[in-house]
Amino acid sequence: xxxxxxxxxxxxxxxxxxxxxxxxxxxxxxxxxxxxxxxxxxxxxxxxxxxxxxxxxxxxxxxxxxxxxxxxxxxxxxxxxxxxxxxxxxxxxxxxxxxxxxxxxxxxxxxxxxxxxxxxxxxxxxxxxxxxxxxxxxxxxxxxxxxxxxxxxxxxxxxxxxxxxxxxxxxxxxxxxxxxxxxxxxxxxxxxxxxxxxxxxxxxxxxxxxxxxxxxxxxxxx
Amino acid sequence: xxxxxxxxxxxxxxxxxxxxxxxxxxxxxxxxxxxxxxxxxxxxxxxxxxxxxxxxxxxxxxxxxxxxxxxxxxxxxxxxxxxxxxxxxxxxxxxxxxxxxxxxxxxxxxxxxxxxxxxxxxxxxxxxxxxxxxxxxxxxxxxxxxxxxxxxxxxxxxxxxxxxxxxxxxxxxxxxxxxxxxxxxxxxxxxxxxxxxxxxxxxxxxxxxxxxxxxxxxxxxxxxxxxxxxxxxxxxxxxxxxxxxxxxxxxxxxxxxxxxxxxxxxxxxxxxxxxxxxxxxxxxxxxxxxxxxxxxxxxxxxxxxxxxxxxxxxxxxxxxxxxxxxxxxxxxxxxxxxxxxxxxxxxxxxxxxxxxxxxxxxxxxxxxxxxxxxxxxxxxxxxxxxxxxxxxxxxxxxxxxxxxxxxxxxxxxxxxxxxxxxxxxxxxxxxxxxxxxxxxxxxxxxxxxxxxxxxxxxxxxxxxxxxxxxxxxxxxxxxxxxxxxxxxxxxx
Numbered sequence: 246x247x248x249x250x251x252x253x254x255x256x257x258x259x260x261x262x263x264x265x266x267x268x269x270x271x272x273x274x275x276x277x278x279x280x281x282x283x284x285x286x287x288x289x290x291x292x293x294x295x296x297x298x299x300x301x302x303x304x305x306x307x308x309x310x311x312x313x314x315x316x317x318x319x320x321x322x323x324x325x326x327x328x329x330x331x332x333x334x335x336x337x338x339x340x341x342x343x344x345x346x347x348x349x350x351x352x353x354x355x356x357x358x359x360x361x362x363x364x365x366x367x368x369x370x371x372x373x374x375x376x377x378x379x380x381x382x383x384x385x386x387x388x389x390x391x392x393x394x395x396x397x398x399x400x401x402x403x404x405x406x407x408x409x410x411x412x413x414x415x416x417x418x419x420x421x422x423x424x425x426x427x428x429x430x431x432x433x434x435x436x437x438x439x440x441x442x443x444x445x446x447x448x449x450x451x452x453x454x455x456x457x458x459x460x461x462x463x464x465x466x467x
Numbered sequence: 468x469x470x471x472x473x474x475x476x477x478x479x480x481x482x483x484x485x486x487x488x489x490x491x492x493x494x495x496x497x498x499x500x501x502x503x504x505x506x507x508x509x510x511x512x513x514x515x516x517x518x519x520x521x522x523x524x525x526x527x528x529x530x531x532x533x534x535x536x537x538x539x540x541x542x543x544x545x546x547x548x549x550x551x552x553x554x555x556x557x558x559x560x561x562x563x564x565x566x567x568x569x570x571x572x573x574x575x576x577x578x579x580x581x582x583x584x585x586x587x588x589x590x591x592x593x594x595x596x597x598x599x600x601x602x603x604x605x606x607x608x609x610x611x612x613x614x615x616x617x618x619x620x621x622x623x624x625x626x627x628x629x630x631x632x633x634x635x636x637x638x639x640x641x642x643x644x645x646x647x648x649x650x651x652x653x654x655x656x657x658x659x660x661x662x663x664x665x666x667x668x669x670x671x672x673x674x675x676x677x678x679x680x681x682x683x684x685x686x687x688x689x690x691x692x693x694x695x696x697x698x699x700x701x702x703x704x705x706x707x708x709x710x711x712x713x714x715x716x717x718x719x720x721x722x723x724x725x726x727x728x729x730x731x732x733x734x735x736x737x738x739x740x741x742x743x744x745x746x747x748x749x750x751x752x753x754x755x756x757x758x759x760x761x762x763x764x765x766x767x768x769x770x771x772x773x774x775x776x777x778x779x780x781x782x783x784x785x786x787x788x789x790x791x792x793x794x795x796x797x798x799x800x801x802x803x804x805x806x807x808x809x810x811x812x813x814x815x816x817x818x819x820x821x822x823x824x825x826x827x828x829x830x831x832x833x834x835x836x837x838x839x840x841x842x843x844x845x846x847x848x849x850x851x852x853x854x855x856x857x858x859x860x861x862x863x864x865x866x867x868x869x870x871x872x873x874x875x876x877x878x879x880x881x882x883x884x885x886x887x888x889x890x891x892x893x894x895x896x897x898x899x900x901x902x903x904x905x906x907x908x909x910x911x912x913x914x915x916x917x918x919x920x921x922x923x924x925x926x927x928x929x930x931x932x933x934x935x936x937x938x939x940x941x942x943x944x945x946x947x948x949x950x951x952x953x954x955x956x957x958x959x
Contacts, residue, residue: 247556248767249542252716255771255874262777263532270721274525278518278728352755356672356706370636376742389756390705390747394698395672413742414727422688422723423548424755425705428746431496433698436738437607437623438630438656439494442503446606446660447667448698448745 297377301431318342334385475807505739544689548751562593582680619803768824775871791843813843
C-alpha cells in the first residue's frame, strides 16, 4: 500500500465517529466578522494607510502624478543610489528625472549581480490601509520577487485611491492566487534578540512608499 | 517525532532544574510579559475578534472532518500548477523523501526557513547523516543552531538567550559555518542582526535548494502561504532552483477566502502586530520567477492518530501562533526545554503526547504540566479548549484505554507511576460507600492527628513533596453535626 492510500485510509477511519455532513462549504462557516473595520471616507482610508505604513517604519511620501518623477529622483538622490533596478513594465515616465543608472531586471541576472545594485522601484497590486500592507503580485510593473528582496532599498509606488482597500478581506478579493504574491508591511524586521525590534535582517532595510494621487477622472471608489 | 529530545527527563524533573536557573527565568519573564501586553492591544484593535475566532474554529473543524477530500484536492491543485506532491506517513519517510530530493539535485547544502514540521521530524539531523548541511536562516534559529542548542519557544526559539550570550555564540561559532562574525562584535541587537545578515547572505545567494514548511495550504488553488518577518523566508522560497516544503496535513484551508480570517488572527496572536512584515504565497511554479521545481511533502506523523481522538482532535486546529505559551504561568517559569518536544507550552502539552503517544515518561508527564487555569483557551485564536484536552489526556494516562496508534486501534495499559493514585481512589470509593467504615476511619484520624507526619511516606511522597498535607480536624464534621444539631444548639 502506498503512503498516500495509507494516510487517506487512516483519515477515513479516524473520522468514522463523525456524522456525515454534506452542507456546502459556503454555508458551513459563519462569516459574521467585519468586511472592514470602521466607517471612513476614501480620503480617510488613504490617510490610515499612510499612518499605518509609517507606524511600521516605512517612509511615506505623498505627491501628485505630475510630481512623481521629481519625487522619485529626489528620493534616489537622497539615498545616493547609483543604480536602480527597473521592472520591465514600469511606467517609463516615472524615472525620467532620475540620475541613477537604470538596470532592467533580466532572467539571467544572478542573485550576486542583484546584490550589487542600490535600489529598486516598483508599483504594487493593492495596498491595505488597516494593516499598512502593500501587496506585489509579480505584474509587469512589479517584476520578479527577487528584485524587491535583494537590494537594500525598495521604493514602492501606490496609486491612491484606486489601489487602496481598507481591509484584508477586501484585498484578497482583488488578488489572484495563481500569481506569486508578496505582502509587505514595513521593512524587514526581527525581534529575536530580547524582543528589541531591529530593522533589516535579510530583506530591504529601507522601505519607502509613495502615495501618488491618480490623475483626475480615474479615481476609484474603494 | 524528532530524535532531538531522546532521553529528555520527564517534565517535573526538567522543570525543577529550569526554575532554578535565574537567567532563564528572567529572560522568559521579560519576553512573555512583553508579548502578552502587546498582543492584548493588537487584539483590542479588532472589534470583531470573537467572530473571527469562531470562524477560524469552524473553518478548521470543517476541514478536519473532510480532510480526506481536501488532501486529494490539494494534490490535484498543486500538481496542476506544476508542483509534485509526496505523502509521508511518518518522520522517517518524510526525511527519506527530502534527502532523496536533495541528493537528486547533486547539492550538499540547503537553506531552511524556520519550520515546526521539519523540526518535529528531525530533518536537519537526517540530512546531516547523509552528508547534507542544512542552514537555519531565521535569526533565532541561527542562534539556536550555532549554539548547538534546542529551540524553547515556537515563535522566538532563542527566547531563553540574552544579548550577551548571543554575542558570545556568534563570535565563537560563526567561522565554523561560513563567514565569521565581524571583529569586535558588541552585544547591541542591531550589530548582532547585521552579523547574521552578512553571515547568511552568502548562503542565500549561492543556495540551489530551499526547504520550508507552510502556515497554510489552500485546497481549491494549491497555494502555499508562509508568514514571516525577516525576509529569510522570501530568500529561501524564491532564490533557489528547487523548493521542498514539508507540511503537516492539518495545515489545509479549503478556500482562498479563508485566508481573510487567519491573516487577521495569526499576526495579532503571535507577534502582536497588525500584520507581519512579509507574507509569501505561491502556487506551483512560475516561469522565470522563483524555483523551477517545487515539491510538497504531506506529513502525517501522528496527525491521523490525533484525528481519531474525539476530544483530542481539536489540537489539530492549532495555527502555531504561540499565544498560549506567552500567557501560561507554567511555561513562563519552566521554559520550553522542559517540555521535551519541539512544541512547548500548553499546546505542546496536548499535541506532543497525541502525536507521539503517551508511553514514554516525558509524554505521560506532559498532560500534568499545567495548572488548568484556562488562560491558554482564552487567548487561542482558534478556540482550542486546551484544559479539556489536558484532563482527557490525564485520564488516558491514568486509566489507559483504547487509542489509535499508526492507524491501528490499540488498548493502552494504565501508566505505571499512577498505581498508588489508582489504589487510593479505589480505597476512597470503598470507604464512601461504607459509611460505618468511613466514620470509624475519620474518628481514628482525628484522635491520632498529632502523630501525623508532614509528608507522606512511600509512593505518596511525590505528591506531598510539593504540597502540605491538609490538617485533620479535631472532630469529624459528621460528629460535629450530630452533636450540635447542625450548629443550631449554638455550641462550637
